[in-house]
Each structure stands twice: as structure tokens, then as C-alpha cells.
Amino acid sequence: MKKIKIAATLAFIALRLVAIKAQTPEHILKNYELVWSDDFNGKAIDTLKWNYRDTGNKRNVGYVRTDNCFVDGKGHLVIEVMQVDTMYTIGQIGTQNTFMTKYGYFECRAQMNVQPGPHVAFWLQSPTIHEEKDNPQQYGTEIDIFEYHIAEGLNNVYHNLHWNGYKQKHQHAGTKVKVDGINRGFHTFGVEWTKDEYIFYVDGIETWRTQEAVSNIEEYMILSAELTGWGGDYRTADFPDQVLFDYVRVYKPFQNK
Numbered sequence: 001m002k003k004i005k006i007a008a009t010l011a012f013i014a015l016r017l018v019a020i021k022a023q024t025p026e027h028i029l030k031n032y033e034l035v036w037s038d039d040f041n042g043k044a045i046d047t048l049k050w051n052y053r054d055t056g057n058k059r060n061v062g063y064v065r066t067d068n069c070f071v072d073g074k075g076h077l078v079i080e081v082m083q084v085d086t087m088y089t090i091g092q093i094g095t096q097n098t099f100m101t102k103y104g105y106f107e108c109r110a111q112m113n114v115q116p117g118p119h120v121a122f123w124l125q126s127p128t129i130h131e132e133k134d135n136p137q138q139y140g141t142e143i144d145i146f147e148y149h150i151a152e153g154l155n156n157v158y159h160n161l162h163w164n165g166y167k168q169k170h171q172h173a174g175t176k177v178k179v180d181g182i183n184r185g186f187h188t189f190g191v192e193w194t195k196d197e198y199i200f201y202v203d204g205i206e207t208w209r210t211q212e213a214v215s216n217i218e219e220y221m222i223l224s225a226e227l228t229g230w231g232g233d234y235r236t237a238d239f240p241d242q243v244l245f246d247y248v249r250v251y252k253p254f255q256n257k
Helices: 002-023
Strands: 032-038 062-064 069-071 077-084 087-090 092-094 104-111 117-125 142-148 156-163 171-178 186-193 198-202 205-210 220-231 241-253
Touching (some): 104 142, 142 198, 156 198, 156 205
Parallel strands (some): 062 087
Antiparallel strands (some): 077 087, 092 220, 104 241, 156 171, 198 205
């Protein structure tokens, strides 16, 4: 009987490993399993997974509104940048109140915006990022898995890290990567975050690897569209402008339970 139980357990583990391999992106070499996901297939944003961020506040040029974030009924989250008379509005959602974690592989599939002005992003944020302690291991790092705008060309993707607050002591590291055709259709953007480094990917291709400012605390995810001036002259844009997110997925190392 004991041998039968051991054989059954081994068979279960083998089947689970096969399932994990099938669901895990091929460019991730470790035995990761899917632990969190949203495919935006519902009739509304799932508020058990996401919360609206900074509603009613002004972030640089744009005022944040909940109406600027919605699902389109086709399996996409839409985040819009709009102009109403002389007022510009933006949208953001995050998981600060619903899901925080440390380490893993984080990926989204998204279609970029097309107008000058906005920059759109998928990023991780630390709840203590504003502390000016020069200790990202303990206080966290803003991890910009991707940022996109058209001010410097249609085919550039940006990966950025920010830590030690956002004032005079703020520190930053990042890179700009040229990816032909990134302005057309859907693309995947991911980061593998370990205790030692970050590895960034676009469409499954490694684009940046760094050991700078590695956070060792739990962080939450954000999907956003901003108007900061970095994305170009928003006054020349034909709004509304949109970024579409097809899915967001989080993978963690497989644990033999």
C-alpha cells in the first residue's frame, strides 16, 4: 500500500510538472507556475483583483478618473487618455489592496497607444518607495516592466528603475530598447525578479539584465496611462488615445506541496 501511495504521489507530481511546463512561457527556464492572472474577459474590471488609483487627483497634466479604465467586452482592459474642453484625464488601476508579492515572473500582453503626449506602462511599486533611506532592498524599488511613448520614435520601449524616493535623493537606472513593430498589434512585456537581479523581456527576448536596486520586499502591480510631458506635446494629440491590455500574469517558483 505504501508503494502505491508513493507511486501515485510521484505520478501526480509528474503530471503537475507537465502542466506547469505547458502554461509557463518558454523563455523562463525555471519551474514556474501561474499563481495570479486576469484575462479581462468579464463585463467589468474585477475589483477583487484591481483597485482604482489616485481617483480625482491630478498627476502632472492629467486628472485621474475611474471612467478612463474599462473592459471592452472583447477580452481587453482599456485605459484612455481624454480631453474634455481644457482638461485632460487619465486612468490607472493597481493591486495594492488585493495582491502583493515578492519575486517571480510578471508578464502582460498589450497594444500601445498612438498619440503624442501619453506614456503607458506596466510596473511594480513598493508601498514604502517614498522613504529616502537609500536602501531599495528594504524599502523597495519602482520596477517599470515597460513604458512606451512616441516622442522619441515609434519603436522604442523603456525599462526603468526608481528608488530612494522621488525628491532630491531620488535615484534611477534604465535603458531604451528598439523593437521594430512595437507600435503595431499586441506584444508581451515581462520581468523576472529574483533576490539577485531583474531580467526584462519583450516578446520573449531578453532586453535588459541588471543587479541594480534589487527590491527584497513585496510589491504590487500597476497598469497606467500618464501625461507628464515625457511622452511629447499632448497639445498636438487627437484624443482619446488608448492602451489595451490583453492579460496580466504572475508566475512563482513551483513548490512541491
